[in-house]
Amino acid sequence: MEDQNLGLRQLGVVLTDRGSKYAVSGAPVTSRTEVDAVLDLLKTDRAYAKATHNTWAALLPTGGLKADDGESGAGMVILRMMEREGIKDHVIIVTRWYGGKKLGGDRFRRVQDAVRAYLEDL
Structure with missing residues (x-):
């Protein structure tokens, strides 16, 4: 079963803030191709x-990669936390469903909270 799901771990919604919901997922990866496969698998939901x-x-062995997917600066927040914790050969995905109210700088704190929840569950 692990091979079929690429090692994808989904914690689901870990927090909400002003209507926005945040979920966190991740998987072991060693290449951009594997990152894309994990993202594709996640989006089958x-x-x-x-x-x-x-x-x-x-x-990755070749260095850090990140993508904001419209949440400007959030990819760097995740990458810095991974570097600090020494989490290598792994992808962490923070998913947000916008709840109608802008969070300003708090959105970075929510991303950090989601990543922390994932790291605690490793």
């Missing part, structure tokens, strides 16, 4: 495919 943002970062 209709809810994740329709999410406002699927922001992610990965620390």
